[in-house]
Amino acid sequence: MKKIKLIFLLMFCLLALQVQAQDVSLVVNIWPPYVDSSLPDDGLAMKIVKTAFKRAGYTPTIRIEKWEKALAGSKLGVYDVVGAVWKQQLSAS
Numbered sequence: 001m002k003k004i005k006l007i008f009l010l011m012f013c014l015l016a017l018q019v020q021a022q023d024v025s026l027v028v029n030i031w032p033p034y035v036d037s038s039l040p041d042d043g044l045a046m047k048i049v050k051t052a053f054k055r056a057g058y059t060p061t062i063r064i065e066k067w068e069k070a071l072a073g074s075k076l077g078v079y080d081v082v083g084a085v086w087k088q089q090l091s092a093s
Contacts, residue, residue, distance in 0.1 A: 024058045026083035027070040035084055037064050045084045 026049065028035050034045035041047040046062060053060040062083060065073065073079045 022058050024053060024060050024080045025078075026053075026060050026062045026081045027065055027073055027079040028062060028083040029067040029070050030064055031084060035064065049083045 028042075028046065028049075030036055031043070031045065033039065033043065035043040041050070042062060042064065050060050050062070060083075063070075063079070070079070070082060074082050
């Protein structure tokens, strides 16, 4: 009987953790081979970002947009997080 109660309590706790998961909307720019909707899991960078948010108890929703649209949407509050940002050094020719 104790075993059944323990299993029930464990299942209840796991269910309660899933109910507490919060949605978070992310926006990212195309950055092959790290971010691209044609890649498995939307690319390696997105796989890492999704895993990190899920482990923290969030349910990520990801949109891949052009940089200008992603930046504008994040400034307006359409997106909660910009999921992958990088700096590109341009050579002075």
